[in-house]
Amino acid sequence: MLLDNIWMLLAGLAFFLYGMRQMEESLKNLAGRSFKKFLRKNTKHPIQGVLAGAGITAILQSSSMVTLLVMSFAGAGIIGLENGFGMIMGANLGTTMTGWIVSLIGFKLNIENYVLPLTAISGIVYSFSKNERLSGISKIFFGFSLMFLGLGYMKNSFSDVASTIDLNYLKNQPYVLYLLFGFFLSAIIQSSSASMMIFLSSLSAGIITLNHAAYMVIGADIGTTITAIIGSIGGNSVKKQVGLSHFFFNLITAIIAVLLVKYYLLLIISVLNIKDELIATVLYHSLFNITGIITFTPFVKPFTRFIKNITPEKEKTFSKYISKVNTQDKQESLEAILKESILFLHQTIRLNTFFFNNENKSRAEGLRKYYDLKKYEGEVSKFYLKLQKEDLLEDESSKLNFLIAVFRNATLSVKDIKDIAHNLDELEKSGNDNKYRLFNLIQNEQLQLYKSITECIDNYQTIRLSDIENINKQIEQSHFNENRIMHNSELSLSNELPTLFNIIREINNSNESILRSLRYLVQAINGKLKTEEPNNE
16 A cells, blocks of 8 residues: 555656656747747745746635746746746745635635546647647646646545544644644645645644644644745756745745744734634634745845745856856857867767668757757857957958858758657558668668768868768769659659658758868868878889
8 A cells, every 4th residue: 555655656746747848848839929928027025926936826725836936937937036936926825815715714726627638628639639739738728637637646645644643642742843733734735825734733622722723724824835946847947946936935934933822822812703613723824924025025135036046047058168267369260160060070970860860869869969959050150159249350251251161051950850750750660661662772872871971070181082972972872872762652642742751851951061061171271171191102
């Protein structure tokens, strides 16, 4: 039984993380300029963010989910940390709505009841829809439902334990133990609202007192930050900053609540004359969250600045040489770009090879590598523009332009292969022997070509005209062979003939782009290609 609960917990964690990443990826693709402006505008002021966070949480009945939404928006670059922090403060207030519903009308809206239908509908629409926007929206809801499904699994893995909790052993114990109990319970079941239900049930049964419940509620508010911490695992710096801001906000709010607990209860019982301990507990929960919001709102900017300082955005740098030189040193700068071009060409060939020769290739992994290569090219382009502002001699300027053309054409080469990666996958997995034979021909010829190009790159200082011409002949021969197999097989009668010809054309375009990169590289080094030297042996 324990082992089953452990597997359920781990499965829930997997659903949780995967769903969150699906949502973030979809948000990046779908969030247009107008949507980003709308979201930024309506969370621009901390009070707006608080109201938005409180309202959404009151509807969803989960501050954890709202925090995860904020992390996804922030991670996707749709909103900044300051905008999202207001929503996080509001989420803490909105989560008290569950307690109010239970204590006042004894009813709790549980959105988890709708997760399976939402998962089914969104998953089916995402899988079969040809409309890119509808498919993207469905993917958001699919990721959303997976996150909730994961949270449900994590919570249910401890449901048997939580439903039989006996708090009698905590009687006459220090209040700090009640706080710790609230913390661990909320951290385990991933829900401060669910923890509140246990506290209210225990209070109603007379197992604990109002004072005990007050400390448990404080602990539960700290424990619920574990969700955000889990959500930041593997995320970028912004997501980590959101998770950290949630933790610090709840921690500081909890410290204030502990210091003022007797005054809160005095206000509730003596001044407001509330005798119902269930309502008193929920009101106490709302009051100390409101106090936290009032305390933090004037200091949102310095607080978020503090969070950014302790969790700096570490932007990954892809270049290796240009970051070590000053553009005022023109010769060193040109040498650095030359070295970068060699490194870049090697990465280009490796990525192209990845699309042709990786048994476990993942389109998502290929796209990530491609966009990393684009960022690498962007770093070099910025350096190029900066170096252009220096007083370059004519031959230096010419060399610089040849080198930047190396990067540009190499990137184009990868883009052509990236664009047909899904077609190559279909060819490789096809049950049609002619298609599979075509894929094998393309794969073998490309791998052999990449091997020849790699040898040229490794020996770029001594490359000769004949080496470039040999690669050009390889490219022409490959293109001829691929067209011949198309004409001499049943593929010429296939309805997919236009697609197959497009694959061959894109591959040829890619090869010609990488060939141009080699020519520009040699021209940058020598001004012209070396001719064959006579053999003196």
